[in-house]
Amino acid sequence: MSMRAPPRKGENFELAADLNSEYKEKRKDAIKRVIANMTVQKDVSGLFPDVLKNMQTDDLEQKKLVYLYLMNYAKTQPELVILAVNTFVKDTDDPNPLVRALAIRTMGCLRAEKIIDYLCDPLQKCLKDDNPYVRKTAALCVAKLYDLKPELVIENGFLEQLRDMIADSNPMVVANTVEALSDIHIAAVASGATKDTFVVTTDIVNKLLVALNECSEWGRVAILNALSRYTAEDAGESEHICERVVPQFQHANASVVLTAIKVIMIHMRGINSESLTKTLIRKMAPPLVTLLSNPPEVQWVALRNINLLLQKRPDILTNEMRVFFCKYNDPLYVKVEKLDIMVRLATEHNVDPLLSELKEYAQEVDVDFVRRSIKAIGQTAIKIDEAAERCVNVLLELIGTRVSYVVQEAVVVMKDIFRKYPSTYEGVIPTLCANLDELDEPEAKASLIWIIGEYAKKIDNADELLGIFVDTFTEESYPVQLQTLTAVVKLYLQKPESSQGLVQKVLNTATKDCDSPDVRDRAYIYWRLLSTDPGAAKAVVLAVRPPITLPRTTVSPALLEELLGEIPLLASVYHKPAETFVGRGRIGADSMQRKGTDLADDRLATQKALQTVAAGQQAENLLDFDDDVPNDGQPSGLAATTVLASTPAAANLLAGTSSNPLDDLVSIFGSASLGATSSPAPANPMGGFGFGTSPLAPAPAVTPVLSPQPPAQPQAQSGQDDLLGLF
């Protein structure tokens, strides 16, 4: 902390004196100071007995402060908490409901094993209290107790009692009861229970639908969540639920709106009537758009979810593209999401305003945003055939600005456009080649080389241009080397007379002086192909590639369904299943602790073991972080090669590869899995090399030799190192 604390003993000594003062005000003031110290993480646990003395008071505020202190230190001073139990139990009988509720709320938070047994009786009483405020507090207290000692909840029949409370006359009590049951359900599942502790039945659904319209906004979210867990018996019931939930779209709270949308998306699956589905979808659009007038953080959550919804129902926001135009002062994370959605909404009819917007964004200052805007132009071109030419013109204008990163990104994007519309925009090639000297990023270089190789026949000085890269071959990065290799071979197959020397030279350099096994292997393949059967070489290298398309979804259909059921939870924001970032598969810190104490008697050994485990876990967490970063920074774009991260390990590997131009460029064998077609990419890093559709693929001898992509690993490795260094 910034202030240098006076000698600890002195201050605590002083506080202790004040806590025992005969003056009421002085005592209260001392408690406040104790709490202040607690907040800045100074150790005031030594004052426990002195603070405890101040618990019995008529002053509610003072009582709350003492309770706050107790909650903090009860765990470390369980013997002393016993002294407080009497007061707590007495308070649960207080005539004032606020005091009763406060006592039961705090007792649940103390979490000291020793007092748990004293909790059950008062809790039993409070669950049946006349006052709804006490009941709703007690309901949550059951969940707290379950978290601490599940057996007690079951033995005392609290679960049955909670189930009965769903029929409570007070909506707030119903909401908290549902919340408590869901919480217990999640905890039970996490600890391996097979039986469903909270079965949502038809009867419960009807009660929930009644409470829905009357309870507080947070309560509505709880109830809607419970509704989403219910499986309707028939179409009629699904319709009924949807009809009752739709009015929630008009609620001022964004979480109510989004959770209601989730319920509708889930129960819509059970509806047969086409027209009702249409109506529901139509009613969904305005509230979704309105979510954009929220604060940026909420907007971002909404945008991520809209992105998912659009993957399932591309027709939801058909005429609303303009509301997604970026505002100059939007935070970057909002802008990036908007870009993605704009491309999704792009059609032949609205492409003109979209393009002029994208062009505008491509001239802003933030490099990342500019690049994404240019990517979006490319995606638009690939998506809408009619607009491709306009997109190319915009790209040409942007190249004209000669801003280095703009030009490079535009070149990369042009490559994709050539893939989609082969031999259409050849007129652009001279302009691209004119910018050859300005390229310094591997991806841009590789893209241009690919273009030159592809159109070698029509570029008079192709051998000269490629010669430049062959001369500096060993200095280039591997993706550029691979691409140069392929391009030169393409050139040779089309114009053998002028490039004999060049191909010889590049094959020589690649096989002898190159330290990447990938590059060497590819060079050997070409060499053998060319020397044994030039006809086969032609068929393989110059094969017609299948055109690319924009994938409609960035996640697999099954995952999409799952994620739609998780709106607006973190999973739907990250577009990743919860298991990838919630420690269910892993061992939580708490269970670790329990395990630790069981295993070793020796305290020291326990300590040591825990430290090791903690360190190990941290390392694991950090690894995990590594796969979150690329996803935060560059949320799954459309044509950006996004991949389905099914396991953290695969995610790691793939996170490394997604920024790797190799994916886009490995086109030699006319493989089907190419850049922009990022339908669930195989978790195998060699996927990009697949021999796919090529009829002549002489695969067997070659495949096993290919090693996993080299750039991916160092990258993941170094990220890990950096992060570990932090701790």
Next chain:
Amino acid sequence: MISAFFIFNQKGEVLISRLYRTDLKRSIADVFRIQVVSNSDVRSPIITLGSTSFFHVRINNLYIVAVTKCNANAALVFEFCYRFISIAKSYFGKVDEEAVKNNFVLIYELIDEIIDFGYPQNSETDTLKTYITTESIVSANIAAEESSKITTQATGSTNWRRGDVKYKKNEAFVDVVETVNLSMSAKGTVLRADVDGHILMRAYLSGTPECKFGLNDKLVIDKNERGGGDAVELDDCRFHQCVRLDEFDSTRTISFVPPDGEFELMRYRSTSNVKLPLRVIPTVNEIGTSAVSYAITVKTNFNNKLSATNVVVRIPTPLNTTNVDCKVPIGKAKYVPAENVVVWKIPRIQGGQEVTFQGHASLTSTTNRQVWARPPIDVDFQVLMFTSSGLIVRFLKVFEKSNYHSVKWVRYLTKASGSYQIRPYENRRST
């Protein structure tokens, strides 16, 4: 759900820390400080490290942070953070480091009341104020009966209102406040124009009044009357929780029992036929690399009985501007080097008026040319008794058992702040 709630200051010091669940340790605060506060490049409001997710919202150099270890409801967590901010505002006026430090006891009391075991509870300011006050309550002093009333209200189906409100004079004030969002190209093409409307109500009504509220909503008027020429088309409405949503859904009537005092009754959005109160016509010429000349005309586009007040036009200038000569017919224009803008303040422009700013910016020649994004011109203003959407309050009916007479007042205001933008360049970086 929410496992912990923190407030940090700008230096990353913990001002408030409250753990709601045991799956976290207090030291998790250090992780946030390292990963977010001391990280200059935070590109997402949610950071997930391992299985711990940090949600943060910034306000006046404070970080309001909620931490969770589960697959939490992201929208709910952010809504909650903002709700906390609005509660804090209404309790101690502003939310900054000083206010938090001075009121930390109260804040602890509040956050314990509004979250229990990580689940948000009652967060209606009006109700909270009845039992969490800045003066300490001595429980002996308030009769148990009174507390019962409070708790019933806090959990009741109209948890936003006490039953025993009494006023000598029953009044209701309705403020229709519209914020216009505009993005216009240099040619004058509207790229995007929409209205965010808020209807604020201050209700000083006795008993438990039942209110009905009527607007010139196109959907209602089309249904009931012929030729509702001045009806507005509302894209979407959102209501305070007191409004009965099911009734609105079936018949589009807005009926409710209002909270006592001030509250936001509804928000709406309109995108069709947006009337733009101010028209800005920019002419910007870059003269070589040494100067830029500006002629910015502002035209009012409404009845001459009305006027736009507090007009502030912010005209961006290149980063290497040394000085700007400004000539204005009214108001004051001044070059603010720190922000690279000329700020032109006009206290009042009458309807139908037209004023032009003439300026000449001199630039230095710089060695390293920083990229200038050429931001849009931004205009702030207020126009009283004018709505951009054309929305009109048609009636507000109050029904109460005692059948008292009530007086209603309606006010309209259209404003813009930070979102009325005109792009000054046809094509940026055309040179």
